[in-house]
Amino acid sequence: MTTGSTEKEAETRCLHPGFPTIFEKSKPGRSSVATADEPVFDAGEFDGYLRDVPAELPEVAEVDLMRHFIGLSNRNFGVDNGFYPLGSCTMKYNPKINDVTSNLPGFTDLHPYQDAEDCQGALVLLKDVETILCSVFGMDAFTLQPAAGAHGEFTSLLLFKKYFQSRGEEHRVEMLIPDSAHGTNPASAAMAGFKTVEVKSNDRGLVDVDSVKEKLSDATAGIMMTNPNTLGLFEEDVCEISKLVHDAGGLLYYDGANANAISEIVRPGDMGFDAIHLNLHKTFSTPHGGGGPGSGPVGVKKNLEPFLPNPRIDVREDGLLDFVDLPGSIGRMKMYYGNFLVVIRAYTYLRMLGAAGLKRMSEIAVLNANYLRVKISKFLEVPYNRTCMHEFVASADKLTTETGVRTLDIAKALLDYRVHPPTVYFPLIVREALMIEPTESESKETLDNFVEVMKAIVEKAHEDPDWLKDAPHYTPVRRLDDVLAARHPDVCFTGWGICE
Amino acid sequence: MPFVPHTDADISEMLKEIGVGKIEDLFDSIPEEIRMRELDDLPPAASEQEVLADISTLAEQNLPLAGEASFLGGGPMRMYRPAVIQEIIGRTEFITSYTPYQAEISQGLLQAIYEYQTMCSQLLGMEVANASAYDTGTACADALVVVRDNFRGKRRKVLVAGNLHPEIRDVMKTYNEGLELDLVDIPVTDNGRIDGEFLKSNVDKDVAGVFIQYPNRHGVIEDLSDSGLPKVIEAIHEAGSVAVAITNAIACSVLKSPGEVGFDIAVAEGQPLGLPIGFGGPHLGIFAVKGNFMRKIPGRISGKTVDVDGRTGYILTLQAREQHIRRERATSNICTSQALCALAASVYLAYYGKVGLPNLAKKIMGLVQQTKKGIAEKTKCEILHAGVPHFNEFAIKCPVTASEVNERLLEAGIIGGLVLERWGEPSEHMLLGFSDENTIEQIDLLVDVLAQL
Structure with missing residues (x-):
C-alpha cells in the first residue's frame, strides 16, 4: 500500500496524534509514587559517574497510567475477543486456570540459584513435562530450555552440528529445506552456520522425494521438515524420506509448529525424526502474549542426547532432582532453564486433558x-x-x-x-x-x-x-x-x- | 470435554458435510505403520480444581523468596512489583493476542511497544530499541551477530570483558558455534574492572566488537568518568570496532548511560522491571542501538506512521530484516520474543517515572553503601574490589566457606547471597544482592550475623 511518502506526510504524524502516547500525557512533578523524600545515598562516591540529563520517562499519576494502558488494550484483539484462524499459529483458547497456576508465589518468587532442596516442586514439574513430551512425541529426551520456536530450531541445528563434529564429519554443511517451510527454518540454519538447499514440493503439495534424492550428498547435514506441512497436508512419504536422509548420513529435524494435528495420533519419533521442537504457546494452550513469551522445547533421540543444552535436570545421589551440566553439551541457549512460568501453563493443560483429551x-x-x-x-x-x-x-x-x-x-x-x-x-x-x-x-x-x-x-x-x-x-x-x-x-x- | 465445544450432533453434521463416516477417516493420509495403536500412559485427565490442587502442592514444596529477607541476586533480582503491572499484562486483549501482524486491530500493543522502545532508548542513551530478546544472554548473542554482519564477516575477532556475567558469556559461546568468531577475553584487574590498557593495545582492524559490562558480575561499575571508560571507547572507535555495553536498566537511570559513555549498542536485563524471577524465566532482553545500526538489528520494531485518513498509527516496520521476508539472509531467526514482558517493563517504567526510578536506584545504592560500611567496620569479611563503587551487588570473601555463612544466615531468617563457587571462584566468595525489598533492619541483621563469624 502506498500513498506517496513524503517528508510532509511524516509531519502529519505529529498533526494527527491519534491515541496520544504516554509521554504526551506526562506532566512535570506528577508521579505514581511518592517522590518528595530523597533516598539515603552518598553521591560523592559516584562523582563523575552520574548521568547529566535524566531519562525522559513518563510522569503520570496511577489513574492516568491505568487509563492509558486500558485504552491501549481496548485497541487490541486477542483470542478472547473473537475468532483467530491464523494459520500455523494455533490460536486456540487459553484456559484461565493456566494463569492462576503460573502465578502461584511458590513459582514466581523462586530464584534459579536457590539450592535444589528449596526448588523440588519446580524441578519435579519440569521433569514431569519432559517425560510427558517424550512419550507423546516418541523422543528419548526433552530439554525445556529454548524460549520460543525459532530458538528451539536453532538449538536443534546446533545439536546436529555438534553431532557431526563428534563424528569428524564437519564436511556436512548442507541443510535441505522444503520450499513450503516457515521462514524461521532457513534463518535458523544460517545462524547455525549451515548452507540452505531448497527442496521442491511436488504437484500434490508434498516434499518431492526425487528432489530430496537429487539434493542428498556427502555434504548433507540433514533436512528440516514440517509435518503436517504448511499446506496442512501430512507428508505421506515421510518414512521414505527419513530412510533416504539417514542412509545418506544426514539427520531429520521436525518443525513442531504444526503439532496440534498429531497428538496421540502419530509420533514424530516414529516417523524417523532425530530432533523436534514444539511451541507450547501453540499446541499446549499457553497464551501468545502479543508476541511472547513462548516456550520451544526440543526433543531428541538417543544419538543427540549427550549434546543437549545445559543445564539438564537429573536425579542426585540423595534422590533429589537438581540441575547438572553435561560435558558434551552445546552449552547454554539461554541464561536459565526455559521460560518456566510458561511451562507451568502447558503442564496445567496437559494434566487437564490427559492422553485421551x-x-x-x-x-x-x-x-x-x-x-x-x-x-x-x-x-x-x-x-x-x-x-x-x-x-x-x-x-x-x-x-x-x-x-x-x-x-x-x-x-x-x-x-x-x-x-x-x-x-x-x-x-x-x-x-x-x-x-x-x-x-x-x-x-x-x-x-x-x-x-x-x-x-x-x-x-x-x-x-x-x-x-x-x-x-x-x-x-x-x-x-x-x-x-x-x-x-x-x-x-x-x-x-x-x-x-x- | 473441556476446551472443545462440540456436541455429538455437531460432529455428526460436520462429518456429513465433509463426506466421511467417522473422524478417524480424516487421518487416512498417515501411513498405517506409524499410526499409534494405543494411547500414551500419561497422568489421567483431571478437573481444573484437581489440577490446581496438585500444582499448588508442587508450588508449596518450594521455598520462594516471597516475604523472606533475601540477598540472593547474581542477575535475576527479586524486586517489588507494583499492583498495576499484573492488572495490565493480565488484560486478555494483550495476553491472548498474536504478534501484531494486523496493525489495524493491534494498535494497542504496537503503540505500547513503541513506547517501550522509547523508554529503553531513553534509559540506555540509544536511539532505537527492538521489541525484546529472550534475556540478556540471547540479546548479547544477537549483538554478536550484529557486529559480525557490520563487517560482513571480514573482522573475525571479538573482545569480551573477563568480568562479564558467566551465564551471558556461556550463551554467547553457544551462539558462536554458528558464527565462528574468535572470542577473546579481556583480562580483569585487581579492582574488578577490565584492563583498559590491554584493551587499547589489542583492539585492532581485526576486531569487530568489544563487549563490556557495567555493573559487572561482581556489581562493580567501570570508571565512567571522562578519563576512564569513554577513553577506552574512543580507542575502540579508532580501530573502527563496535562497542557493546551490557548494563542494568535501573542503574542507567542514575549512572551515565551507555550512550553517554559512547557505546554503539546496549543490552540490559529487563526482569527487574516488574517481572517475577520465575525460576529463570520468562525474563526480558532489552536491546538498543544508535541510529546508524537501525537496519541491522534483529527482532520486531514498531514504527509510527499514518493511515489513509491521516490518523497517527503504528505498524511493525523495517521488516526487510526479518526471517519471514528474508529467510536465510535475515538478521536473526527470531519470531516470538517476549512482548508481554516488554509491556510489563513499560508499565513499570511509567509507574516509577522520571523522578521515581532514579530515586529507587539511589535507595538501593544507598543500602549497598551502608552494608559495605557495616561489613568493613564490624566483620572479618573482606569486601572484594572495595575501592570502587558498586550498584546493587558486591562480593565479599568470608572467613569460612560461603555455604557455611549461608547456613548461619538461614538460622537467623535470612536467605544469603550467591555462593560464587558456582562461577568457579573460591568457596569463601559470596555475592550479596540488594533490591528495594530489602530494609535497613535486614541489613543490620545481615551485618550482625557476619560479625559473629
Whole structure:
C-alpha cells in the first residue's frame, strides 16, 4: 500500500496524534509514587559517574497510567475477543486456570540459584513435562530450555552440528529445506552456520522425494521438515524420506509448529525424526502474549542426547532432582532453564486433558479444518483440495484476476467483521495464499459464521471491489502507510515539547 | 470435554458435510505403520480444581523468596512489583493476542511497544530499541551477530570483558558455534574492572566488537568518568570496532548511560522491571542501538506512521530484516520474543517515572553503601574490589566457606547471597544482592550475623 511518502506526510504524524502516547500525557512533578523524600545515598562516591540529563520517562499519576494502558488494550484483539484462524499459529483458547497456576508465589518468587532442596516442586514439574513430551512425541529426551520456536530450531541445528563434529564429519554443511517451510527454518540454519538447499514440493503439495534424492550428498547435514506441512497436508512419504536422509548420513529435524494435528495420533519419533521442537504457546494452550513469551522445547533421540543444552535436570545421589551440566553439551541457549512460568501453563493443560483429551484435541482440530475447507472451497479456490490436517490453504488468485481484489483486501475486510484474518501470503508456494487454522476451540456456529463472512466478502468482490480495497472501515485506524514507516522511520518518541 | 465445544450432533453434521463416516477417516493420509495403536500412559485427565490442587502442592514444596529477607541476586533480582503491572499484562486483549501482524486491530500493543522502545532508548542513551530478546544472554548473542554482519564477516575477532556475567558469556559461546568468531577475553584487574590498557593495545582492524559490562558480575561499575571508560571507547572507535555495553536498566537511570559513555549498542536485563524471577524465566532482553545500526538489528520494531485518513498509527516496520521476508539472509531467526514482558517493563517504567526510578536506584545504592560500611567496620569479611563503587551487588570473601555463612544466615531468617563457587571462584566468595525489598533492619541483621563469624 502506498500513498506517496513524503517528508510532509511524516509531519502529519505529529498533526494527527491519534491515541496520544504516554509521554504526551506526562506532566512535570506528577508521579505514581511518592517522590518528595530523597533516598539515603552518598553521591560523592559516584562523582563523575552520574548521568547529566535524566531519562525522559513518563510522569503520570496511577489513574492516568491505568487509563492509558486500558485504552491501549481496548485497541487490541486477542483470542478472547473473537475468532483467530491464523494459520500455523494455533490460536486456540487459553484456559484461565493456566494463569492462576503460573502465578502461584511458590513459582514466581523462586530464584534459579536457590539450592535444589528449596526448588523440588519446580524441578519435579519440569521433569514431569519432559517425560510427558517424550512419550507423546516418541523422543528419548526433552530439554525445556529454548524460549520460543525459532530458538528451539536453532538449538536443534546446533545439536546436529555438534553431532557431526563428534563424528569428524564437519564436511556436512548442507541443510535441505522444503520450499513450503516457515521462514524461521532457513534463518535458523544460517545462524547455525549451515548452507540452505531448497527442496521442491511436488504437484500434490508434498516434499518431492526425487528432489530430496537429487539434493542428498556427502555434504548433507540433514533436512528440516514440517509435518503436517504448511499446506496442512501430512507428508505421506515421510518414512521414505527419513530412510533416504539417514542412509545418506544426514539427520531429520521436525518443525513442531504444526503439532496440534498429531497428538496421540502419530509420533514424530516414529516417523524417523532425530530432533523436534514444539511451541507450547501453540499446541499446549499457553497464551501468545502479543508476541511472547513462548516456550520451544526440543526433543531428541538417543544419538543427540549427550549434546543437549545445559543445564539438564537429573536425579542426585540423595534422590533429589537438581540441575547438572553435561560435558558434551552445546552449552547454554539461554541464561536459565526455559521460560518456566510458561511451562507451568502447558503442564496445567496437559494434566487437564490427559492422553485421551490430547487425542480429542487433535481430532477436533482436524475436523474443524476439514469442515471449513469443504465449505470455503465452494466459493474460493483451495489449490490442494483434499483431506487436510489442522489447517488448509485457500487462494484468492482467481478472484484477483476476476475482480482485482487481493488476499490482503480480504484480510482487511475481515477486520470489519471482528474476525482476525488467516495467515496471508504464506506458504510462498501458493499465490495469494490464505492459510486457515481454526483449532479445536471453535464451535460449529463460529465456523459457520466465518464461512458466511468469507462468502459475503467474495460476493462483495464481484459487486463492489473498491469497498474491499478500502477496507477496513471500522477499525481504530485504517490501512497504514508502511512505506512511510520504513522510509522515514519513527521508532522512538522524540516530540517532547514539539507536538504540544 | 473441556476446551472443545462440540456436541455429538455437531460432529455428526460436520462429518456429513465433509463426506466421511467417522473422524478417524480424516487421518487416512498417515501411513498405517506409524499410526499409534494405543494411547500414551500419561497422568489421567483431571478437573481444573484437581489440577490446581496438585500444582499448588508442587508450588508449596518450594521455598520462594516471597516475604523472606533475601540477598540472593547474581542477575535475576527479586524486586517489588507494583499492583498495576499484573492488572495490565493480565488484560486478555494483550495476553491472548498474536504478534501484531494486523496493525489495524493491534494498535494497542504496537503503540505500547513503541513506547517501550522509547523508554529503553531513553534509559540506555540509544536511539532505537527492538521489541525484546529472550534475556540478556540471547540479546548479547544477537549483538554478536550484529557486529559480525557490520563487517560482513571480514573482522573475525571479538573482545569480551573477563568480568562479564558467566551465564551471558556461556550463551554467547553457544551462539558462536554458528558464527565462528574468535572470542577473546579481556583480562580483569585487581579492582574488578577490565584492563583498559590491554584493551587499547589489542583492539585492532581485526576486531569487530568489544563487549563490556557495567555493573559487572561482581556489581562493580567501570570508571565512567571522562578519563576512564569513554577513553577506552574512543580507542575502540579508532580501530573502527563496535562497542557493546551490557548494563542494568535501573542503574542507567542514575549512572551515565551507555550512550553517554559512547557505546554503539546496549543490552540490559529487563526482569527487574516488574517481572517475577520465575525460576529463570520468562525474563526480558532489552536491546538498543544508535541510529546508524537501525537496519541491522534483529527482532520486531514498531514504527509510527499514518493511515489513509491521516490518523497517527503504528505498524511493525523495517521488516526487510526479518526471517519471514528474508529467510536465510535475515538478521536473526527470531519470531516470538517476549512482548508481554516488554509491556510489563513499560508499565513499570511509567509507574516509577522520571523522578521515581532514579530515586529507587539511589535507595538501593544507598543500602549497598551502608552494608559495605557495616561489613568493613564490624566483620572479618573482606569486601572484594572495595575501592570502587558498586550498584546493587558486591562480593565479599568470608572467613569460612560461603555455604557455611549461608547456613548461619538461614538460622537467623535470612536467605544469603550467591555462593560464587558456582562461577568457579573460591568457596569463601559470596555475592550479596540488594533490591528495594530489602530494609535497613535486614541489613543490620545481615551485618550482625557476619560479625559473629
